[in-house]
Each structure stands twice: as structure tokens, then as C-alpha cells.
Amino acid sequence: MKSKAFRSLVILLGIVTLGVLWIEGAPPPVFYVFVPIVTLCVLFVLWVVRFCGSCGGSVTNYNPFKRVKTCASCGESLS
Numbered sequence: 001m002k003s004k005a006f007r008s009l010v011i012l013l014g015i016v017t018l019g020v021l022w023i024e025g026a027p028p029p030v031f032y033v034f035v036p037i038v039t040l041c042v043l044f045v046l047w048v049v050r051f052c053g054s055c056g057g058s059v060t061n062y063n064p065f066k067r068v069k070t071c072a073s074c075g076e077s078l079s
């Protein structure tokens, strides 16, 4: 999957989640809780999943203290 398409999809999912809550008539306190949670989830996924510019493969990085610097598929360094 292409990097831009993936990012758009993740952001869209976050917006849809909040949109569904709004349509369902969730009270404002629910939004105060869910807006930061959904925003953090979206940012987390975008941060964890990276894409190789060379082969287009996705690189997931679950260790917050150690960034993956090279692509697991082709060995190209990630920018």
C-alpha cells in the first residue's frame, strides 16, 4: 500500500470514528476523552508504520526508543 494512501486512510478512520460519535449524539464529555485518544492513535499509527521510498514496503517500528533506519525488504535507508 502506498504511503500517502495509508496516511489518508488512517486520518480518515480517525475522523469517521469521531463523526460516528457525533452522529450518535455523544455528550461533550465523551468528545473531551475521545478526541485526544483518537488523535493520539492516528499519530501513533502514522509514527509506527513507515514506508520504504525504494521498494514501497511498509516498515513497522514498535520500539519507541530505537528507530528503524533501514528497510527490512531491500535494505535501503529510510529518510
Ligand SMILES: [Zn+2]
Pocket (backbone or CB within 6 Å): 052, 053, 054, 055, 056, 057, 071, 072, 073, 074, 075, 076
Ligand atoms: Zn525497501
